[in-house]
Amino acid sequence: MWTAGTDSDFELNAGCKGYPLSAEPCAVSELGQRGWHLLEDALAYPVAVLRRPALMHNLAWMQHFVQRKGVALAPHGKTTMSPELFRLQLQAGAWGLTFAHVHQLRVGLAAGAQRAIIANQLVSDADLDGLDFLLNQHPQARVWFLVDSLAQLAALTDWGARRNKARRWDVLLELGIAGYRTGCRTHEQALTLAQAMAASPVVRLGGVECYEGGLGRCDSAHDMQAVSALVRSVQALVQHIDAQQLWGDEQVLLSAGGSAVFDLVIPMLKLQVQSRPVQGVLRSGCYVTHDHWNYARYLKLVEAREGLSASLQPALEVWAQVQSVPEPGLAILSAGRRDLSFDQCMPMPVRWAARGQSGEGAMQATPGSWKVQALSDQHAHMVFDAEGVWPQVGDRVALGISHPCTTFDKWRWMAVIEDDGRISGAISTHF
Known part of the structure; x- marks a missing residue:
């Protein structure tokens, strides 16, 4: 079970978007014990997730970067406002934390900064x-x-x-x-x-x-x-x-x-x-989850200037379900402006799994023609090449985001998953 080490647990219950209405409440630190799997549709869509291997890689990479440069790191807490992630950043060696205002500082001090x-x-x-x-x-x-x-x-x-x-x-x-x-x-x-x-x-x-x-x-x-x-x-x-x-x-x-x-x-x-x-x-601050477009394109330049072959990895995804394919070339997904960043670019379909598939190899890279064209409050309008692979009703699609700050603030919690989709933990947010 993954744990960020929390002194004051946050209860997950039916009042938390994405948590199943029929499930008994549980503490954030206990979610990994449920034995749930993302691709077995254990959680209600849409659901925001953090990929644990990428998250842990990013924590270690940035700490190594500042140590190599001989400076200290005070990650900007406004990105996540998550005490569980604050503790991980401090445990990794952060000198302190940064905030935008006093309310945010309260959460950071309580987390141990x-x-x-x-x-x-x-x-x-x-x-x-x-x-x-x-x-x-x-x-x-x-x-x-x-x-x-x-x-x-x-x-x-x-x-x-x-x-x-x-x-x-x-x-x-x-x-x-x-x-x-x-x-x-x-x-x-x-x-x-x-x-x-x-x-x-x-x-x-x-x-x-x-x-x-x-x-x-x-x-x-x-x-x-x-x-x-x-x-x-x-x-x-x-x-x-x-x-x-x-x-x-x-x-x-x-x-x-x-x-x-x-x-x-x-x-x-x-x-x-x-x-x-x-x-x-x-x-x-955004290094902790990185992203799929804006910071990713800047990071390519950092890698070139620093002579690096690879650095940070995108860790944050919002999974949605295909709920309708009303016409050729258009699929409607169950996530919208209330769930996703859209201030820098539209969310990007990055992975998908067909309905009912959850075993090894179920997650696949999305076809290149799948693109989110528009968002409404609760829906993503995804276009695709009608001559290629059609998404089907019930398929699951992982949406990559740009600018993690404005996705985190739309969720009270996020599930932590392994690369195979197993749910191993969770974090809470306090905006």
Whole structure:
């Protein structure tokens, strides 16, 4: 039986999409004991699954990558929001975890994270109250969040005065990119802010952060040039801050890294300064399940730049059933926008099994002409070559996805399967 090692189990029951209505409830950690098999239609369609061998491979591969590069890994938890997967990432050697907001942080700390980065600005009373509460609950934890303006620093100061709190927040200064998301736009702005933070009793400047993912165009020449320019900009800022002795901690954190061009920010994470040690922290998140299109195409470029023959493997699939073949060349599958990512591309049929087949060799690669043309709320419209292999009513089709983040948030749980379809465990999600 596969287990992620959980201290607080999550109950699977008829209220969980994909769990059979007639089955007795069970804990996530007990699902593998049921003896169920995906291709014996034990679960109701659609059902989201994680292929265990690919999942475990990805965990080990990324940890080996950062160790080889001499940096640390704080995977972005927003990808999965799964405490079971958080524990696996931490057990594999992750330095900490990354989150987008305080609610997500709560799940990560409960899963055992001792270090965390909130890769976002905190401004509101509710967020600051929440973080203060969590830090009181987890006094051994270190949590850094981002600051990018004097206005935000003033809001932090105001919160402390109104709450009569002496809390000193651990923060990272964010350097941004013109026309993109958050972050200081110029070195002048950033240095002025760093000076104000160094003089402030409410924050402790722990390092510098950036996000390079928006620069990627899946063109290696462009991506290398654009990300290298950002890396050089961050490096220059860090050296200026160090020269002015504005750091508030004994160690400098430098953090970057989405899931598309993560290899290109390594030089920034390995920068050294004169005054104190540096810890580079990569924040990639989607690696844990990878995907079948967007990150897969970026990864081919990473492999070429790194001289790798293979790296991450797609682990996440949503299985649907053919419920109608109403006309030649069109099949309707039992999964739609409520179940699948579609923000980057349509889901891709990657494997299938004929109705009633569950033994060795039942899973086959889908014919090349099978393609999802459109999605409605509960259906996928799959076209196929009417002169080739026809899908039949009752056949099962595995849909590969692009951008795992927006598939995970549609499921309260996912089954973990072996490559032959045996259900060996499950994970829960907490969005």
